[in-house]
Ligand SMILES: Nc1ncnc2c1ncn2[C@@H]1O[C@H](COP(=O)(O)OP(=O)(O)OP(=O)(O)O)[C@@H](O)[C@H]1O
């Protein structure tokens with residue numbers, strides 16, 4: 001299944017269509033009802049690091065993962081974004097051959113994991129959710145331990161330097177802070193110079209500073225050309241790191257694409273925030289004028305802007321009505337709004 | 353199987369183990385302490401006594417001369433025992449460690465030896481084998497005297513001999529009973545808790561999941577962990593024995609059956625730990641379950657106190673406890689030296705080991721549901 005955005009040749013609106021790769025279909029533009037033939041680009045499987053098709057996991061009468069398909073290109077940072085219990089860990093652990101899928105197939109680097117997982121163990125590396133390594137080995141020993149399990153062994157000193165762990169290398173793992181543990185966890189997933197790195201919620205529970213540090217490390221992996229599969233329930237994390245995002249909700253992928261794709265397709269465009277509004281009338285007036293306006297409390301009004309000219313229209317309306325305000329701010333739609341749009345709930349509140 | 357990976361894993365296991373003071377305490381210091389404490393409580397004064405009791409059935413000049421020589425060594429303190437006393441009963445009643453009997457006809461045999469080269473006479477030396485240090489000294493002093501006498505009499509032909517007899521063929525000291533029990537118990541604790549940690553904590557912490565995606569195989573991992581367990585088991589055994597031998601003079605025999613029992617029990621209790629870890633997923637709860645299983649087993653299996661002292665229904669329960677057979681196998685193979693009991697019990701332990709270890713391995717999964 002591929003999702004592709006096309007621009008309507010008649011009205012210039014952009015619309016997304018899904019179909020199978022290489023398929024030709026007749027589509028109708030949702031704006032002007034213009035009909036046309038489109039071709040979905042053929043898949044270049046050689047460029048995929050991860051190919052997941054119709055993956056499903058059933059626990060009793062709970063369908064934890066429901067017919068999921070997606071591909072991750074080599075060298076891409078792929079974020080699997082979803083609230084608690086959405087099925088992220090179940091999915092990633094089926095991809096890592098830790099859990100048995102109820103149905104569906106997974107290919108890593110072109111190899112079917114069901115039959116040839118052993119072949120690609122040297123080329124992948126994982127950081128399980130809430131990973132906690134051996135208590136009484138030092139950071140360096142922990143790295144040495146895991147590195148010695150592989151044939152291909154990366155330079156431990158290099159990893160220690162790259163992840164800025166020099167001052168902690170002699171510390172016992174159990175004495176590290178949460179952020180350092182996660183950094184060591186990421187470091188551990190580099191000891192075999194893998195092509196694909198799986199990180200299951202690497203920053204959950206970390207303070208903002210520690211989170212940024214882990215982000216920096218993950219961003220560096222892209223520079224080294226590694227494919228990164230990252231699960232998270234922080235949309236800032238996906239926004240900051242990911243080239244490619246899939247949003248999972250109640251076991252299904254409800255949206256997939258680049259950040260821009262998602263925002264353009266599902267976002268509300270941009271939002272104009274009018275802060276310190278003095279008049280209580282303002283909201284009513286804007287609504288009467290037909291704007292999508294709502295109060296955000298504290299005298300702030302948010303107005304959704306579909307075309308950029310509309311900003312001026314809103315402001316002149318306010319001036320016309322002699323409504324004063326302190327400041328304005330235009331915010332681009334973000335993943336939170338995409339999620340809200342798709343599910344009707346906020347990401348952090350949504351518990352599947 | 354990659355021996356390099358296994359060796360590496362064992363090395364790191366030992367390293368982490370050594371850093372865990374608590375574990376080191378329980379596996380090394382605790383047994384030492386118990387052996388010292390229980391040994392002190394139960395082995396009486398423990399002071400070495402060089403007195404030797406002599407019963408003279410010969411009443412000849414020659415027998416008095418022998419006692420005279422013994423006295424003159426200055427090492428032995430001789431107490432005469434009336435001829436009418438029954439030797440075994442007397443030893444038992446007076447808790448005597450060394451007892452020498454000069455038989456009737458002692459002088460006559462020596463005199464006859466000048467004409468009859470086949471004439472021989474044996475003195476009998478009864479001794480307490482648990483008092484190795486003192487009785488050894490007494491015995492060697494007496495044999496030296498006899499040898500010197502033989503030299504003078506006949507240029508070294510053995511006219512006077514010394515036959516030895518243990519004063520207690522059935523009764524051993526408490527510490528002899530205790531040390532094998534302590535070894536069995538410590539091996540059980542180490543194996544059960546170690547195996548529970550690997551199957552609950554390592555699972556929760558994602559270590560098993562991580563390993564599943566690395567090239568190490570489950571057999572390599574199990575082999576590495578069992579090698580480490582055997583290292584611990586033999587280390588504890590060595591230390592317990594060292595304390596037993598050096599401090600309490602326990603007489604220990606290192607036999608193949610003893611080694612076999614130590615190896616089998618390491619597997620046996622690791623298997624039990626795996627089974628517990630399979631059904632009780634939370635580490636703390638699993639540890640409690642392990643305590644609930646191993647603690648009563650420690651008392652009921654005759655680890656610290658002989659089963660004979662317990663009511664008969666408890667003795668019946670002991671028959672189904674693996675630790676009971678471990679204790680019996682160790683005692684008989686290293687202390688009591690009852691070969692047939694050693695073989696039977698070691699075989700039972702081996703069978704238990706195979707059953708529990710195989711069940712443990714089969715029941716434990718690395719993969720998640
Ligand atoms: N072994 C299992 N047995 C039964 N149900 C399970 C099992 N593992 C997961 N589930 C259920 O499947 C659903 C998805 O769980 P999963 O752990 O994949 O979610 P997640 O997206 O990783 O959540 P989180 O952000 O909390 O890690 C949840 O409802 C969970 O309770």
Ligand SMILES: [Mg+2]
Nearest residue numbers: 088089090129
């Ligand atoms: Mg998860």
